[in-house]
Amino acid sequence: MSVVFLSTGPPTVNVEHLDALAESYGVSIDAREKEHYLHLLNGLDATSNAITSLPAYTDPRLLPAASTLPRTYEKLSGKPDKNPLNTWSHRTSITASNPSDVRLSRKTVVFKDNVSIAGVPLTGGTFPELLVGKPDYPVPGIDAVVVKRVLESGGVVKGSANCEHFSMSPLSFTSASGPVHNAWLKGYTTGGSSSGCAAMVAASQVRAWRKRHGLSSPSPSNNDEEELGESVDMAVGGDQGGSIRIPAAYAGIYGLKATHGLVPYTGIISLVPMIDHTGPMTMTLEDNAMMLGVLAGWDGMDPRCTPETPLRQNVPDYLGLLEAWRAEKDLKGDWTPQMAGKGLRIGVIKEGLEVVGLTSEVKSVITAAAEQFKAVGANVEEVSIPMHIIGPAIWTVATRPYMVEHGLQNRVTPYLQYAMPDVTPPVLNQKAFDLLNKHNPAVANMFFNSAFMNSKPDANQALAKAMGHVQQLRDAYDEVLKDFDVLLTPVNPKVGSKHPEYTMDVGKKMEPAIGATLNTCQFNVTGHPALSMPAGWGRTPDGPGMLPVGMQLVGKRFDELSIFKAAAAWEVGGKGLDRWNGQINWTASRSSVI
Structure with a gap:
């Protein structure tokens, strides 16, 4: 050489x-x-x-389309009158004058605030000093691939949604902008790290649910705008350990972590490429299937894509295929509450119901969900996957050594990619530590975790062994999925809790999040698709209210369609949010916690 x-x-x-x-x-x-x-x-x-000394080069495929310019925005963080749930980061309204298709026509879409929207500040849920070492947030000159595809499909980009500090919290109180509130019960977690996305879509869900059940806003003025603020139809979140599925579960919406590499991550702040996912968060299952069809497909830039990733022209029409399958079953007389699931095979992961911290309240909802699969005619069996329990440990050891280098310092990986050049976090120092310790000690802890793992004499051997076990874990799920269409687990281990009180006690800020990813992070390292959908309601552990409980459906890699089919069949027996006995005084419950 x-x-x-x-x-x-x-x-x-x-x-x-x-x-x-x-x-x-x-x-x-x-x-x-x-x-x-x-x-x-x-x-x-x-x-x-x-x-x-060369001028920076921007791939022209990422430049905003001329028909979407010029762009303006309004910062809504810190404006409770316009942003009562603290869901919004920056609001805008961007459309393409000549979209290539109309699948998302007039659908309003918001993006997690780690996604580049040209002309709109990017925060990553943190402070500008920690993101770029300067007092002002960077303003990207590019549109992430998912943004471009939403615009090309006729969607209306409404702006960016607040997210958790460096995307490192499964709950929703760590953002630099302050806590993001659950649309069903203000003051309670809506899950993280795609917190603003979940709450903003859930606000639309709340409005639709109340109308369906003849309920009104409990705000003093009976005005849900004052209570919920502006909401959207859809969102695009991010998921490295559960950050789409966990907030979707707490918020009572549908959140899909698609197969790794199916939806390009280009133009989004990374944590670790092996576990980076982005995907749709929606009010309905059908919208989720439709949006996946818009977002999915090889982009020629993202090294997370593999030879299995379909070219855009080969991306399945998930919604069309789902509707065709439903119509075929209906023609046979099978699309009924007793027969919709006929032919489907559902495996309930035994270990998923044994994770530490899983409450009886959540377990009862998931058990009832499995029974509903039986009631609609599906074949339901409990299946043991012992590695599921150790999956979170594998996820941890396989990713911790890289988390600071790639996720907190934006170190470029040795693969051809768009490297987010505007994100230039400084090295950790006392000032940065004090900020992190105050707002999200999980990030400060990550610096210590990564340094500790990399300092061990056998660091490389431990990492190599963890990578081997990632493949073993993937194989374990693949083996079981030979006999089942989807696997079923809980998402959130407990019903959503109140935001912790502001305190300098690190333990009090860390404790509520412990165990939140024990059923989700495994599928980030194995790459399997996983959908969170509302399965029912549970009483909050520290108040009189009720909040949604989510179930997770996991499918074969690149077989999102089977997940959509199973979810649609289950809902023929009754949707999760409609599993409501009508006896709870929702207005009183809500007003008592505001």
């Missing part, structure tokens, strides 16, 4: 620098050889400077 170094100007690397580099490896260089190594280092430095 030949290497060519550009050499211009006087040398900048001196002997002291060379000695320091050598010492970092615990080696010494003979004085007679230093001249040669200095020459090579100075050549490299000159070459590096030549590249650094």
Whole structure:
């Protein structure tokens, strides 16, 4: 291999620098050889400077379409009169004048605030000093691929939704902008880290649910705008350990973590590429299927895509196929509350109902959901996958060594990609630690976790072993999925709790999140698709109200259609949010916690 170094100007690397580099490896260089190594280092430095001096290149495929310009925005964080649930980060309204199709025509869509929207500030749920080392947030010049596809399909981009600090919380009180409230019960978690996305879609769900059940807003003025604020039809969230599915469960909406690599992640702040997912969060199952068809397909830029990722023209019409399957069953007389699930095979993961912290309230809802699958004619069996219990440990060890380097410092991976050049977090120092410790100690803990894992003498061997067990875990699910269409687990281990009181006690801020991902993070490392959907209601553990409980349906990789079929058949027996006995005074419950 030949290497060519550009050499211009006087040398900048001196002997002291060379000695320091050598010492970092615990080696010494003979004085007679230093001249040669200095020459090579100075050549490299000159070459590096030549590249650094070049103007930045932006892939034209990511530039905003001219028909969507100019763009304006309004910052809504910190404006409770316009943003009562603190769901919005920045509001805008962007449409394409000549969309290529109309699948999302007039549908309003918001994006998690780690997704690039050209001309709109990007926060990542944190402070600008921690994201870019400056007092102002970066303003991207590109549209993430998911943004472009929503616009190309006729959707209305309404802006960015608040998210948790660096996407590192399964609950919704860590954002730099303050807590994001559950649309069903203000003051309670709506889940994270796609918290604003979930609550904003849920606000639309609340309005539709109340209308269906003849209930009104409990606000003093009986005005749900004052109570809920502006809402949207759909959202695009992000999921590295459950951050689409967990908030979808707490919020009573539908959230899909599609197969890894099916929906391009280009233009979105990463945590670790192996577990990065983005996907649809919607009011209905049908909207979720439709939106997946819009978002999915190879983009030619995301290294997370694989040879299994379909080209855009080969992406299944998930909604059309679902409707055709439903129509075929209806023609046979099978689309009934007794027969809709006929032919479907549902595996209830035994270990999913044994995770630490799973409450009897949630377990009873999931048990009832499994019974409903039986009632609609599906074949339901309990199945044991012992590795499911150790899955979170595998996820942890396989990702912790990279989490700071890639997720908190945006270190570019050695794969061709759009590298988010505007995200330039500084190195952790005392000032940064104090901010993190105050607002989200989980992020500060991640710095310590990553440094600790990488400092261990057997760090590489431990990581290699964890990677091997990722494959073993994937194989374990694949083996069981040979006999089942979908697997069933709970999503949230307990009914949503109140936001913790503001305190400097790290334990009180960390404790509520413990165990939240024990049924979700496994499928981030294995890459299987997983849908969170509302299965019923549970009483809150610390108040008089009720909040949604979600169930998770997991399918074979790149077989999202089977998940949609199973979910649709289950709902013929009654939708989760309509499993309501009508005896609870919702208005009183709500007013008592506001």
